[in-house]
Amino acid sequence: MTSTDAHEAAQEAAKRNLWLHFTRMSAYEDSDVPVIVRGSGPYVFDQHGKKYLDGLSGLFVSQVGHGRTEIAEAGARQASELAYFPLWSYAHPKAIELAARLADLAPGDLNRVFFTTSGSEAVESAWKLAKQYFKLTGEPTRYKVISRELAYHGTSMGALAVTGLAAIKHDFEPLAPGGVRVPNTNFYRAPDFLAGDEEQFGEWAADEIERAILREGPESVAAVYLEPVQNSGGCFPPPPGYFQRVREICDRYGVLMVSDEVICAFGRLGYYFGSERYDYQPDIITFAKGVTSGYAPLGGMMVSDRLMEPFTAGTATFLHGITFAGHPVSCAMALANLDIFEKEDLLGNVRANEAAFRATLEKLYDLPIVGDVRGAGYFYGIEMVKDKVTRETFSDDESERLLRGFLSQALFDAGLVCRADDRGDPVIQLSPPLICGQEHFDEIERILREVLTEAWNRL
Numbered sequence: 001m002t003s004t005d006a007h008e009a010a011q012e013a014a015k016r017n018l019w020l021h022f023t024r025m026s027a028y029e030d031s032d033v034p035v036i037v038r039g040s041g042p043y044v045f046d047q048h049g050k051k052y053l054d055g056l057s058g059l060f061v062s063q064v065g066h067g068r069t070e071i072a073e074a075g076a077r078q079a080s081e082l083a084y085f086p087l088w089s090y091a092h093p094k095a096i097e098l099a100a101r102l103a104d105l106a107p108g109d110l111n112r113v114f115f116t117t118s119g120s121e122a123v124e125s126a127w128k129l130a131k132q133y134f135k136l137t138g139e140p141t142r143y144k145v146i147s148r149e150l151a152y153h154g155t156s157m158g159a160l161a162v163t164g165l166a167a168i169k170h171d172f173e174p175l176a177p178g179g180v181r182v183p184n185t186n187f188y189r190a191p192d193f194l195a196g197d198e199e200q201f202g203e204w205a206a207d208e209i210e211r212a213i214l215r216e217g218p219e220s221v222a223a224v225y226l227e228p229v230q231n232s233g234g235c236f237p238p239p240p241g242y243f244q245r246v247r248e249i250c251d252r253y254g255v256l257m258v259s260d261e262v263i264c265a266f267g268r269l270g271y272y273f274g275s276e277r278y279d280y281q282p283d284i285i286t287f288a289k290g291v292t293s294g295y296a297p298l299g300g301m302m303v304s305d306r307l308m309e310p311f312t313a314g315t316a317t318f319l320h321g322i323t324f325a326g327h328p329v330s331c332a333m334a335l336a337n338l339d340i341f342e343k344e345d346l347l348g349n350v351r352a353n354e355a356a357f358r359a360t361l362e363k364l365y366d367l368p369i370v371g372d373v374r375g376a377g378y379f380y381g382i383e384m385v386k387d388k389v390t391r392e393t394f395s396d397d398e399s400e401r402l403l404r405g406f407l408s409q410a411l412f413d414a415g416l417v418c419r420a421d422d423r424g425d426p427v428i429q430l431s432p433p434l435i436c437g438q439e440h441f442d443e444i445e446r447i448l449r450e451v452l453t454e455a456w457n458r459l
């Protein structure tokens, strides 16, 4: 078979047999499905050998970059020794070692790890734990969960009820009951009466959580889910004092605070956990993605002894489990991944370079289409607007033409993997591997400048 034949056969099979996630399959009727075959450092390569800067770390995952043979070898060693055994009644050495290591890294008293295979499962596990915890501690009516507008917390039926993106929920209703929405911390789109005062905006946004708890009835609310920096909508950092105020509110009403760090943990914000960066103590942290840098699937939740306590005596059991959760190969690879974090001081790299990353992206403010550049660490969103002064956004039709019709493909063609998203206002999301430095920021800026200039001309 020639390489052209092999390519055509792969395309045919990709179109006939493979179902891509969150993808309009019709988009590939007349064009090739992009096939990524290999990665090295912050770059990936397609089936034709073309190189792309992985400006999204795959999907906020590849913290240490691609092609790290030491992680691959750790996985291979583990698979030869013990490929699989469940965490149902048994332990295995790598799950024990990883749990202890995560307990050391986690803020405050979070020292118990319940592994999953994904972020959605971590989010659902936290909800189930909250519900059962309250049943065991004499507050059986607490089941509701509060989360923020536009926030993405996963797609399985429970996680979807926590997710705040109406557009990806409607077709799957009825969802698990109990999901309650509050405003997010998009300061660029703050209500007029709060525009210009970030601290007051933060107080208001936190107090909206209190109002929601009171409206629903505190005795019915189990948990509040918050990302340290909200991804969906385009990287909303917390206003100063926001998390401290939310912590107080949760304590006042006996509601658990879940820090959903599926994206923000493991260096994305320059710390092992985003809650550390913003100095708040959650009751539960959910994680996934960066814990293995994607070399194998793994997620989990970390909880304090206080939440574990009702499950430690008599017949009490957390009635929940997942076959592949805490898979030995994934745990071994997570440990090798964390070794790289330490050896190469990746947190230090992010902290040393994040100001330069921001400054490089902020150069784009001279383009008429760039309305807001926001984020923290190596996690940024660029909001595109039709009018910088009025902050007018695009109509649905313009957004469709701009994002789906042009930007996503044009950025990819220009050699940058990132995400053009209009689940809120139209944004471009960036989340490069933590090994990146100025040369990569410059490459991102150059490609964005070219493509956004062309997008503006096409409007």
Ligand SMILES: Cc1ncc(COP(=O)(O)O)c(C=O)c1O
Pocket: 118, 119, 120, 121, 123, 152, 153, 154, 155, 227, 231, 260, 261, 262, 263, 288, 289, 299
């Ligand atoms: C904050 C957050 N929570 C949960 C999830 C769901 O994770 P997964 O896709 O691994 O199920 C995601 C995925 O991007 C996420 O960003």
